[in-house]
Amino acid sequence: MIKKFGASTLTLLFVAGLLTGLVTNVKTSEEFLWAILLGLIFAVGVSMGLEADKIISMNRNKIFRGLKLILATITGSLAGGVITYLLLGDPALKYSLAISAGMGWYSFTGTYLASIDPYLGFLGYLSNVLREVYTYIMYPLLGKKLKYSSISLGGATTMDTTLPVIASIGGYEAGVLAFVHGAFLTLLIPIIVPALT
Amino acid sequence: MALIAGTLVGLLLNKTLSTERNQRFTHTIGKLTLSLTYALVFFIGLRISQVLPDILSRGQHVILALLAFSAIPTVASLAISYLVLRG
Numbered sequence: 710m711i712k713k714f715g716a717s718t719l720t721l722l723f724v725a726g727l728l729t730g731l732v733t734n735v736k737t738s739e740e741f742l743w744a745i746l747l748g749l750i751f752a753v754g755v756s757m758g759l760e761a762d763k764i765i766s767m768n769r770n771k772i773f774r775g776l777k778l779i780l781a782t783i784t785g786s787l788a789g790g791v792i793t794y795l796l797l798g799d800p801a802l803k804y805s806l807a808i809s810a811g812m813g814w815y816s817f818t819g820t821y822l823a824s825i826d827p828y829l830g831f832l833g834y835l836s837n838v839l840r841e842v843y844t845y846i847m848y849p850l851l852g853k854k855l856k857y858s859s860i861s862l863g864g865a866t867t868m869d870t871t872l873p874v875i876a877s878i879g880g881y882e883a884g885v886l887a888f889v890h891g892a893f894l895t896l897l898i899p900i901i902v903p904a905l906t
Numbered sequence: 907m908a909l910i911a912g913t914l915v916g917l918l919l920n921k922t923l924s925t926e927r928n929q930r931f932t933h934t935i936g937k938l939t940l941s942l943t944y945a946l947v948f949f950i951g952l953r954i955s956q957v958l959p960d961i962l963s964r965g966q967h968v969i970l971a972l973l974a975f976s977a978i979p980t981v982a983s984l985a986i987s988y989l990v991l992r993g
Contacts, residue, residue, distance in 0.1 A: 719947050726951020727958065737952045745949065749942040751912040752935055758916015759932045777990050785986040789979025796978075797971055809979035816946045823950060827957040831968075832975055834950050839976030851984075858987035862980055899909050 719838070739824050746820045750899055757892055764889055771882075774857065775889040782861040782894065783901070786812050804829050807905040811837040812864030813844075814898050821902055840864060844871045852878035860887045865898055867891035 729735060790809030794802045808829065811818030815837035823830025844863040848871065851859040856879035863871040868891025876884030923931060961968055
């Protein structure tokens with residue numbers, strides 16, 4: 710499984726990148742960003758394949774519940790994109806949908822959208838980072854009563870960064886469901902986000 | 907393509923490696939993923955710095971957009987999941 714990312718380290722690195730760009734005027738090419746992104750996606754794929762046993766070992770009822778949860782998370786995220794577009798009117802609907810379809814995978818969404826427009830990359834990155842932060846705050850509050858449906862808060866992050874919070878509050882079953890939920894979303898996001906743009 | 911290729915490689919390794927080697931390799935891939943994520947986040951920051959003055963000139967709208975794009979899809983996901991799973 711992907712190791713836990715330190716939210717503070719990521720914030721520091723993002724700020725360091727911003728400051729480096731502002732102070733030194735160093736620029737980065739899109740091709741370079743894409744190369745790192747493809748490497749990351751490949752590594753995530755390898756990680757999934759290595760942990761396929763966890764998913765295969767689940768019984769049918771749990772898989773069915775997991776699939777319902779995945780569909781609900783995708784539907785909710787896309788509905789959220791539409792609502793946000795209706796409230797703000799900017800960016801265009803397809804980009805609003807793409808930002809919300811990032812479902813917490815900020816490194817992918819941020820990089821992909823930055824290749825279209827850096828402002829979209831900014832929104833795609835930070836709004837998905839915030840989704841992870843909300844999960845850290847909200848799951849402990851809701852997880853006791855809604856231990857399964859609250860998993861959808863974390864989107865794709867439930868297979869790595871937010872998994873420890875979910876497993877410790879929701880229990881072992883919620884932890885396994887969260888892993889499957891996050892794993893499938895991680896497979897689907899690189900298909901959904903480009904398809905929307 | 908990269909994701910499919912990676913998954914196939916992972917499945918192949920899953921079938922061929924012993925449990926101990928599988929765990930070690932999973933750990934190494936985890937570290938690689940972490941390093942690539944760190945690199946990507948730094949370079950996203952660098953890329954965004956090129957348009958930061960333009961982004962900041964949008965003022966309040968940027969903050970509103972960030973809050974809306976993070977909170978609304980998150981809450982909508984929770985609401986629909988609750989309706990579907992009831993628990």
